[in-house]
Amino acid sequence: AQSVTQPDIHITVSEGASLELRCNYSYGATPYLFWYVQSPGQGLQLLLKYFSGDTLVQGIKGFEAEFKRSQSSFNLRKPSVHWSDAAEYFCAVGARGDYKLSFGAGTTVTVRA
């Protein structure tokens, strides 16, 4: 079965600074990988996804993520954060041929002025 680890529970970053959120997965083959964002009081919104091909994927809101098979990682990045990026971020993994996603515990991002 697949699993996801998000090592950072909480990250604080200054507005305008860069952001990187870590995600490590466990799965025997190439997985489907997703990043979701949850703003306070809201549901989860899909930021980006990786299935195959180019290992650097672009998403919405200026986010990107890089799949590194050798490190079993799918880290999320943003070059310059905005106050509206304060939210909780979840990494998720899906197995090919399966239709369920496994989620990490989430990373809460605080943006300071």
Next chain:
Amino acid sequence: DADVTQTPRNRITKTGKRIMLECSQTKGHDRMYWYRQDPGLGLRLIYYSFDVKDINKGEISDGYSVSRQAQAKFSLSLESAIPNQTALYFCATRPGRADYGYTFGSGTRLTVV
């Protein structure tokens, strides 16, 4: 209207009471899911359904039951609510292709006192 609608948005109930959380979707997707979110644990799968006649247990189904009344409707019931079922519950839907992510509802915050 939202693609995935959950009702109620918030609910406080007493221990031992039966409660139903409802979910409807306008995406036309076959697959529907119920997750619960707890701080520090991420999202955990309760039940999922691939169509009206195909319902499956997730990793934490004990104490819960579901009903798929139609392709667009998927209800979650707590037969006898207990305090450790206090959580944020999400319904999600997904098309038949495994490389698509979920579309989530806005969640139901349930408190069992």
